[in-house]
Amino acid sequence: MQSLPSTADRLNTIRRDFPILQRQVGDQPLVYLDNAATSQKPAAVLQTLDDYYRRYNANVHRGVHTLSEEATQAYEDARVRIARFINAPSAKQVIFTSGTTAGINLVAYTWGRANLGPGDEVLITEMEHHSNIVPWQILREQTGFTLRYVPITDEGLLDLSQLDQLLTERTKLFCFTHMSNVVGTINPVRELVQAAHAVGAKVLVDGAQSVPHLPVDVQALDVDFFVFSSHKMCGPTGLGVLYGKRELLEAMPPFMGGGDMIREVKLSGSKWNALPYKFEAGTPAIAEVIGLGAAVDYLSAIGMEFVHEHEQWLTRYAYEQLSTLAGLRILGPGPEQRGGLIAFTLNDVHPHDLSALLDRQGIAIRAGHHCAQPVHDRYGVVASARASFYLYNTPAEVDQLVVGLAQASSFFG
Amino acid sequence: MEALYREAILDHYKHPRYKGHLENPDIHYHDHNPFCGDELTIELKVENDVVVAVAFDGRGCAISQATASMLMEEIIGKSLTELKALDKEYILELLGIEIGPVRLKCALLSLKVLKAGIWGLEEWPE
Numbered sequence: 001m002q003s004l005p006s007t008a009d010r011l012n013t014i015r016r017d018f019p020i021l022q023r024q025v026g027d028q029p030l031v032y033l034d035n036a037a038t039s040q041k042p043a044a045v046l047q048t049l050d051d052y053y054r055r056y057n058a059n060v061h062r063g064v065h066t067l068s069e070e071a072t073q074a075y076e077d078a079r080v081r082i083a084r085f086i087n088a089p090s091a092k093q094v095i096f097t098s099g100t101t102a103g104i105n106l107v108a109y110t111w112g113r114a115n116l117g118p119g120d121e122v123l124i125t126e127m128e129h130h131s132n133i134v135p136w137q138i139l140r141e142q143t144g145f146t147l148r149y150v151p152i153t154d155e156g157l158l159d160l161s162q163l164d165q166l167l168t169e170r171t172k173l174f175c176f177t178h179m180s181n182v183v184g185t186i187n188p189v190r191e192l193v194q195a196a197h198a199v200g201a202k203v204l205v206d207g208a209q210s211v212p213h214l215p216v217d218v219q220a221l222d223v224d225f226f227v228f229s230s231h232k233m234c235g236p237t238g239l240g241v242l243y244g245k246r247e248l249l250e251a252m253p254p255f256m257g258g259g260d261m262i263r264e265v266k267l268s269g270s271k272w273n274a275l276p277y278k279f280e281a282g283t284p285a286i287a288e289v290i291g292l293g294a295a296v297d298y299l300s301a302i303g304m305e306f307v308h309e310h311e312q313w314l315t316r317y318a319y320e321q322l323s324t325l326a327g328l329r330i331l332g333p334g335p336e337q338r339g340g341l342i343a344f345t346l347n348d349v350h351p352h353d354l355s356a357l358l359d360r361q362g363i364a365i366r367a368g369h370h371c372a373q374p375v376h377d378r379y380g381v382v383a384s385a386r387a388s389f390y391l392y393n394t395p396a397e398v399d400q401l402v403v404g405l406a407q408a409s410s411f412f413g
Numbered sequence: 414m415e416a417l418y419r420e421a422i423l424d425h426y427k428h429p430r431y432k433g434h435l436e437n438p439d440i441h442y443h444d445h446n447p448f449c450g451d452e453l454t455i456e457l458k459v460e461n462d463v464v465v466a467v468a469f470d471g472r473g474c475a476i477s478q479a480t481a482s483m484l485m486e487e488i489i490g491k492s493l494t495e496l497k498a499l500d501k502e503y504i505l506e507l508l509g510i511e512i513g514p515v516r517l518k519c520a521l522l523s524l525k526v527l528k529a530g531i532w533g534l535e536e537w538p539e
Contacts, residue, residue: 350474352449352519356417368449382450411418412426412475 004395005309014302015392017042028362031397036181036209036341036388037366038231041295045234048294052287060286061260061277075286078293079276085296086226087217088243092275095242095249096284100208101131103227103242104175106279107204108135110252111225112173113143120145121170123201126152126378127180130371132206136175150176152378156183156332163195171201178210179339182372182384183332184315186210186339189221197222202248208232212390213311213339215304218243230288235295239288242279249275256281307391311340314389318342318398325405331379341388343370346405349412351385357408363401417510418475425479430486435468442530444522451477451519455485455526462492474519476512481523483507493531499524 006014015021018040023030032040052074058067060075076091083091097103112135116122122136126149140147148166151159158176167174174196179186189205196203204225210216212233218226225248230239244252254261254272258281263271272278299307316335319342322328327347332338346354351367358365366386369376376382387401438456445452451473458466467485471478487507488496504524505512512520 350450352451352474352476352516353418356516360417373447411423 025362031363033387035390045294095279097240099240100229116145118144120172123174125150175204177206184338214308230292235292236288343384343386422479425482426475429482440530476519
């Protein structure tokens with residue numbers, strides 16, 4: 001296999017950017033392999049957050065005083081840079097939410113409620129995260145549309161063999177993940193969007209696991225709605241982005257009502273504010289947005305192509321090494337079709353126990369159903385263990401994981 | 414590896430006591446932790462308020478299953494009244510280890526199932 005795209009020097013430099021990677025867990029150095037759950041933050045983002053609160057914290061859009069002007073400038077400037085990161089045509093189409101889950105709910109309760117009724121269909125997939133299943137189930141009870149799903153193959157790919165029967169003129173919305181947080185599959189977004197548009201369906205793509213790890217161009221993908229989270233991409237928690245096509249966002253009724261999303265309020269009725277503010281009621285997560293701006297700058301400077309290549313290499317390596325362990329079953333496809341995460345089971349050893357033993361060695365992985373019970377049902381398991389990588393993980397860390405798993409296997413064997 | 418999985422716990426996990434089923438149990442209760450897949454059934458035979466036979470069955474992590482096995486050993490010969498008073502502290506002493514909030518749920522599953530069965534619950538109240 002070719003060598004790792006990152007030289008040892010470059011990887012060390014990147015690792016030094018992340019203060020938390022220096023910490024010990026007990027008396028072991030931290031080996032953080034739970035990036036699909038949340039990512040660590042570079043010093044540049046931490047400094048930005050600190051600087052905001054130390055130097056120019058003020059409410060945005062309101063005040064005419066200096067602090068408010070500075071805060072507003074930084075906030076809206078971050079929005080522009082975030083829009084550029086995903087190649088959105090305009091920053092007005094970048095709506096700040098509290099996360100991916102909130103973004104999907106926003107679409108369900110506004111676009112969904114206005115456009116879905118009996119006789120309509122929404123198509124999701126068997127590999128979705130609960131955030132892209134439950135809001136549609138809830139809405140279905142309220143408005144009466146039919147919810148269908150694309151099954152997955154044994155390999156963990158979307159089974160597109162019957163797609164023309166699932167995606168029909170009755171389908172109003174097709175929602176699917178760009179990259180699964182369990183099977184790791186990277187779905188062919190562009191092709192699926194084209195198929196959906198051909199029957200007049202809109203598309204919502206869950207980019208929570210993709211935006212942090214590979215270059216995303218929402219215009220090239222031609223998605224109608226795209227959602228992702230700040231905390232999975234080196235940014236702070238409590239923040240996400242909903243991108244939408246202009247005409248869709250303009251036509252949608254507002255989500256939450258309150259300050260900032262109105263142009264004019266009279267007791268008799270109110271007029272909605274323009275995009276993006278129509279969907280941003282109340283004081284926003286100002287520090288967090290500015291922090292995400294810094295995260296996006298950091299990732300852009302490193303280059304998302306590079307981040308993706310590094311992870312692809314590491315995942316290929318991890319896949320090969322994990323496959324040498326007797327009784328280890330990887331859920332999902334081979335390295336060419338997946339992103340930087342591997343969920344697996346190891347004989348009868350419960351994922352909790354695996355996780356606990358690895359933790360003793362400073363290794364952080366995740367155990368459970370990862371908020372995706374249907375995909376676990378599909379594989380006939382209740383829970384799995386999951387290792388997920390990011391730009392700062394190393395081959396040596398993968399080796400430690402494998403050694404730790406071998407030990408765990410014999411410990412419980 | 415030691416702290417959480419001391420000898421006794423590992424032993425009970427690998428060689429569970431009282432694992433199986435009873436004919437015509439007086440008390441039978443099943444529950445599971447959907448977050449991780451630990452599940453447990455406990456069956457008791459009771460005479461004059463005293464537990465005379467026990468069995469448990471289930472699958473799950475070492476902590477949940479080992480605790481169930483250890484608990485079964487302890488409750489034979491005890492009265493239902495005594496068992497109703499068992500609590501989290503009892504389980505922690507039984508296990509003799511430090512346990513964090515996440516794994517605590519695993520450790521308490523068997524007690525939860527036991528008490529629900531004894532109290533005659535249909536379903537665990539939320």
